[in-house]
Amino acid sequence: xxxxxxxFGIQIPMYGLMITIGALAGTLLAVYSTRRFSREDLLFSICxxxxxxxxxxxxLFLAITLPxxxxxxxxxxxxxxxxxxxxxFVFYGGLLxxxxxxxxxxxxxxxPVFALTEALIPSVPxxxxxxxxxxxxxxxxxxxPMAPPWGMVFSSPLAPAGVALFPVQLVEAGFNLVLFAGLFxxxxxxxxxxxxxxxxxxxYGIIRFGLEYLRxxxxxxxxxxxxxxxxxxxxxxxxxxxxxxxxxxWEWLKRADRGK
Amino acid sequence: MQDTNNKAVAxxxxxxxxxxxxxxxxxxxxxxxxxxxxxxxxxNAKKxxxxxxxxxxxxxxxxxxxxxxCGLFLLSCVAxxxxxxxxxxxx
Numbered sequence: 001x002x003x004x005x006x007x008f009g010i011q012i013p014m015y016g017l018m019i020t021i022g023a024l025a026g027t028l029l030a031v032y033s034t035r036r037f038s039r040e041d042l043l044f045s046i047c048x049x050x051x052x053x054x055x056x057x058x059x060l061f062l063a064i065t066l067p068x069x070x071x072x073x074x075x076x077x078x079x080x081x082x083x084x085x086x087x088x089f090v091f092y093g094g095l096l097x098x099x100x101x102x103x104x105x106x107x108x109x110x111x112p113v114f115a116l117t118e119a120l121i122p123s124v125p126x127x128x129x130x131x132x133x134x135x136x137x138x139x140x141x142x143x144x145p146m147a148p149p150w151g152m153v154f155s156s157p158l159a160p161a162g163v164a165l166f167p168v169q170l171v172e173a174g175f176n177l178v179l180f181a182g183l184f185x186x187x188x189x190x191x192x193x194x195x196x197x198x199x200x201x202x203x204y205g206i207i208r209f210g211l212e213y214l215r216x217x218x219x220x221x222x223x224x225x226x227x228x229x230x231x232x233x234x235x236x237x238x239x240x241x242x243x244x245x246x247x248x249x250w251e252w253l254k255r256a257d258r259g260k
Numbered sequence: 261m262q263d264t265n266n267k268a269v270a271x272x273x274x275x276x277x278x279x280x281x282x283x284x285x286x287x288x289x290x291x292x293x294x295x296x297x298x299x300x301x302x303x304n305a306k307k308x309x310x311x312x313x314x315x316x317x318x319x320x321x322x323x324x325x326x327x328x329x330c331g332l333f334l335l336s337c338v339a340x341x342x343x344x345x346x347x348x349x350x351x
Contacts, residue, residue: 012332012333013332013333016331016332016333016334017332019331019332020328020331020332023328040306044303044306044307047299047303047320047324048300048303050327051296051299051300051327054296054331082289085289109307
């Protein structure tokens with residue numbers, strides 16, 4: 001594992017570096033592959049998406065963690081506050097926050113809501129794939145214990161020492177890359193409002209629900225035998241299928257996509 | 261128009277402040293928050309008055325740089341936090 005790299009004497013965390021590289025790749029992809037919107041609008045909506053993602057990921061994380069901290073009677077301190085606000089971002093919260101932020105941007109500046117959101121959707125699994133490679137480098141988000149060759153020992157303080165674990169991060173990165181290729185090809189032709197978003201939500205919801213069974217890291221927010229991410233997948237995958245089925249049929253979808 | 265100018269100037273000031281916080285170690289969290297506010301104000305000012313809005317453009321660029329760099333050092337996923345959290349808990 002490689003949790004940090006040192007460049008000119010500065011220690012850079014690999015997770016943050018991979019997310020940054022992924023975000024740059026996703027931004028370039030969206031800006032150079034979309035002709036329907038100006039580059040300025042795409043860049044600005046990506047900034048909104050980034051901010052929405054950070055806020056959404058943090059809000060969902062706090063919603064899961066704060067009740068646990070209160071139950072444990074943990075005393076409030078500056079290091080704990082720093083840890084609470086700096087570390088710990090939940091992907092699904094980030095996705096919902098980013099989609100909401102792009103929709104707010106589109107509404108505010110009278111642009112087609114679904115068309116703008118869906119211009120950015122193929123970049124999401126691309127960024128996510130880079131993020132999961134970052135998780136692998138950091139040694140977090142690991143899978144269940146498995147004997148080699150399926151399992152590997154993570155030399156990271158974040159993973160259990162000396163235990164061979166399934167590298168589920170790389171599997172998720174692979175699925176995300178396949179999803180990115182599929183969504184990119186699918187969105188090349190002009191689709192009805194809601195179709196690209198619906199396909200992504202349905203496909204990723206199913207993938208994530210399955211992969212959660214292979215995860216082994218501690219903070220999963222288990223309720224009734226399912227993790228928080230599985231509950232959200234259970235809610236989002238049907239929404240995706242519904243969007244695919246009703247796309248182009250409901251008047252409010254068409255109206256939202258007319259913009260000006 | 262005056263409101264747009266105020267937003268552009270606020271974005272520029274927040275952008276400069278947030279860039280300064282990049283180099284203050286653990287306080288870069290404050291830089292991240294200031295950068296986010298500067299970015300939103302700058303984008304709004306630029307969209308409301310696209311021409312001759314150099315202050316908004318500078319604010320957007322500096323805020324985006326500080327958000328990117330602060331994020332690079334601060335962000336970690338939920339599992340990384342889990343390990344830090346165990347240190348605060350009784351078990």
